[in-house]
Amino acid sequence: MTTCLIIGGAGMLGQGLARSLAKGGRLKGAPLSRLALYDVVPAAPPQGGAPAEISTGDLGAPGEAERLVAARPDVIYHLAAIVSGEAERDFDKGYRINLDGTRLLFEAIRAEHQRSGYCPRVVFTSSLAVFGTPLPEVIGDDHVVTPLSSYGTQKAIGELLLADYSRRGFFDGIGLRLPTIVIRPGKPNAAASSFFSSILREPLAGKEAVLPVGTEVCHWLASPRAAVGYLVHAGDIDTAAMGGRRNITLPGVSVTVGEQIEALRKVAGEEAVALIRHQPDPAIEAIISTWPKAFDTRRALDLGFAGDASIEAIITAYLEDQAEARA
Amino acid sequence: MTTCLIIGGAGMLGQGLARSLAKGGRLKGAPLSRLALYDVVPAAPPQGGAPAEISTGDLGAPGEAERLVAARPDVIYHLAAIVSGEAERDFDKGYRINLDGTRLLFEAIRAEHQRSGYCPRVVFTSSLAVFGTPLPEVIGDDHVVTPLSSYGTQKAIGELLLADYSRRGFFDGIGLRLPTIVIRPGKPNAAASSFFSSILREPLAGKEAVLPVGTEVCHWLASPRAAVGYLVHAGDIDTAAMGGRRNITLPGVSVTVGEQIEALRKVAGEEAVALIRHQPDPAIEAIISTWPKAFDTRRALDLGFAGDASIEAIITAYLEDQAEARA
Numbered sequence: 036m037t038t039c040l041i042i043g044g045a046g047m048l049g050q051g052l053a054r055s056l057a058k059g060g061r062l063k064g065a066p067l068s069r070l071a072l073y074d075v076v077p078a079a080p081p082q083g084g085a086p087a088e089i090s091t092g093d094l095g096a097p098g099e100a101e102r103l104v105a106a107r108p109d110v111i112y113h114l115a116a117i118v119s120g121e122a123e124r125d126f127d128k129g130y131r132i133n134l135d136g137t138r139l140l141f142e143a144i145r146a147e148h149q150r151s152g153y154c155p156r157v158v159f160t161s162s163l164a165v166f167g168t169p170l171p172e173v174i175g176d177d178h179v180v181t182p183l184s185s186y187g188t189q190k191a192i193g194e195l196l197l198a199d200y201s202r203r204g205f206f207d208g209i210g211l212r213l214p215t216i217v218i219r220p221g222k223p224n225a226a227a228s229s230f231f232s233s234i235l236r237e238p239l240a241g242k243e244a245v246l247p248v249g250t251e252v253c254h255w256l257a258s259p260r261a262a263v264g265y266l267v268h269a270g271d272i273d274t275a276a277m278g279g280r281r282n283i284t285l286p287g288v289s290v291t292v293g294e295q296i297e298a299l300r301k302v303a304g305e306e307a308v309a310l311i312r313h314q315p316d317p318a319i320e321a322i323i324s325t326w327p328k329a330f331d332t333r334r335a336l337d338l339g340f341a342g343d344a345s346i347e348a349i350i351t352a353y354l355e356d357q358a359e360a361r362a
Numbered sequence: 363m364t365t366c367l368i369i370g371g372a373g374m375l376g377q378g379l380a381r382s383l384a385k386g387g388r389l390k391g392a393p394l395s396r397l398a399l400y401d402v403v404p405a406a407p408p409q410g411g412a413p414a415e416i417s418t419g420d421l422g423a424p425g426e427a428e429r430l431v432a433a434r435p436d437v438i439y440h441l442a443a444i445v446s447g448e449a450e451r452d453f454d455k456g457y458r459i460n461l462d463g464t465r466l467l468f469e470a471i472r473a474e475h476q477r478s479g480y481c482p483r484v485v486f487t488s489s490l491a492v493f494g495t496p497l498p499e500v501i502g503d504d505h506v507v508t509p510l511s512s513y514g515t516q517k518a519i520g521e522l523l524l525a526d527y528s529r530r531g532f533f534d535g536i537g538l539r540l541p542t543i544v545i546r547p548g549k550p551n552a553a554a555s556s557f558f559s560s561i562l563r564e565p566l567a568g569k570e571a572v573l574p575v576g577t578e579v580c581h582w583l584a585s586p587r588a589a590v591g592y593l594v595h596a597g598d599i600d601t602a603a604m605g606g607r608r609n610i611t612l613p614g615v616s617v618t619v620g621e622q623i624e625a626l627r628k629v630a631g632e633e634a635v636a637l638i639r640h641q642p643d644p645a646i647e648a649i650i651s652t653w654p655k656a657f658d659t660r661r662a663l664d665l666g667f668a669g670d671a672s673i674e675a676i677i678t679a680y681l682e683d684q685a686e687a688r689a
Contacts, residue, residue, distance in 0.1 A: 176506070177506045182522070196519075199509070280508050
């Protein structure tokens with residue numbers, strides 16, 4: 036029997052993961068007997084499977100990490116974070132949650148390890164924000180990490196701690212650098228990356244979308260379905276093949292905005308494409324120009340992380356998931 | 363007028379730096395008006411120049427970093443660290459000093475920055491231990507950092523914090539990955555790297571030395587003189603050219619043990635070489651086999667960091683420095 040804790044269980048990925056685990060009913064080669072979802076706000080329990088335990092709190096508060104670890108979950112997903120814009124605006128808050136919160140969690144696991152030999156799988160979501168310009172056209176697994184945001188710095192430090200605690204045998208960790216998730220459900224928001232989703236999602240719903248950059252802009256994308264699949268796989272696999280290198284960049288599709296629009300045309304026709312209004316935003320163009328365009332993710336592929344086939348497949352999967360959610 | 367604080371002022375590098383600054387009398391383009399040396403034990407004051415202020419303490423203790431920063435030194439050298447063997451044996455101590463101590467220092471500077479606009483140059487010594495196998499024969503400036511020790515992890519985290527605090531404008535930082543220092547003065551010690559110095563230093567003093575590895579072993583070396591020169595240069599230079607990348611690997615000479623021995627033969631003759639006794643130590647061989655052999659340090663060279671010409675020049679410089687110390 037496997038027990039599982041998702042920290043950040045109310046977020047898009049946490050919810051998708053909870054649904055997938057409840058549906059699949061297994062993790063790390065055994066039936067899932069307990070699923071706990073923790074976040075700052077109450078997570079929605081997934082349908083089916085064993086009833087999920089829902090709790091709320093502040094990971095950075097004293098005693099909180101110990102309380103979460105006390106139940107000795109076999110697999111801990113640490114998906115919680117202050118997002119990049121907020122971590123840049125509020126230096127203290129970003130470091131308190133993204134660095135100190137992560138370290139408190141790792142320390143609580145180490146304390147339990149030293150008490151009882153406890154050694155869970157820890158899956159930590161890192162970010163492409165660990166990379167900073169100048170970048171090559173295609174970024175390999177051996178490329179240096181030089182973040183240019185406090186969020187990226189905090190994630191890169193989390194990666195280093197994860198690797199050292201794993202090397203020491205305190206837990207068995209995997210850090211995942213997820214691609215930008217497309218198509219995110221919901222509405223357009225203030226994130227610089229918002230348009231990558233909204234130029235597909237809004238026209239598919241018959242609504243207008245604003246494109247703030249040129250069609251030549253290229254980025255590294257994965258569907259929510261692929262991202263959840265990565266998380267489940269990271270909970271399942273044998274980490275022996277990773278050696279001392281516990282952090283990996285995950286497969287994505289490298290597509291230009293123009294290719295996104297062409298895929299939308301194929302799936303939803305000319306009237307959908309006509310809903311995209313090009314309205315250049317130099318501020319967003321400047322931010323996006325520093326982002327990675329493509330990766331060679333050999334290590335992740337060798338470890339069995341399988342991604343989306345194409346941007347067209349991402350759109351089709353989104354429509355399927357939307358139909359399923361309505362059913 | 364420039365004021366300077368050396369944290370770790372009692373160590374080999376701190377002492378060499380203090381002597382060099384006292385002798386040169388200038389730093390960051392202005393006369394040096396104040397030199398403070400801080401360490402866990404009282405540092406020896408350098409001869410000449412303005413009288414140095416000596417103080418002792420524990421950088422990880424509450425209020426200590428604030429006390430050091432209160433005098434608002436223009437240049438802060440942070441050379442203090444729990445060394446790699448001890449940081450590996452004592453997990454808590456290594457993280458407390460090497461990570462928390464560094465962060466407390468950076469936070470104290472940030473607090474003073476926010477109070478008064480204070481923005482010192484901060485020179486931080488990192489380490490080649492941030493690199494982990496597998497490594498290419500020649501490691502470039504864009505190679506990924508994957509430490510395989512807690513010490514290397516703590517140094518890599520210090521690098522990330524230094525870059526983020528610099529990007530934010532809280533201070534103006536440079537992180538230096540120094541080569542292995544050869545010839546270290548003193549006696550052979552328990553460090554796995556000890557023999558790189560002792561196979562030269564001991565025969566030059568007419569004493570026997572033990573060589574625990576084969577002559578094909580290759581490593582990245584710099585003289586104490588070059589290392590001190592790097593530290594002074596890092597205090598002096600304009601950091602604008604570094605962009606967001608504040609951490610650099612410094613020039614060294616890539617030499618095999620066999621080449622070290624040939625250089626010893628040229629400088630000190632056959633009788634010196636005859637004092638080296640080859641006594642293979644599989645444990646040391648295993649450790650050394652994971653160490654980097656050579657680097658392409660283009661960024662450091664472009665920034666004007668100039669190193670040793672050859673291993674022979676390192677030996678000659680050592681003999682000169684010894685003669686000067688005796689005079």
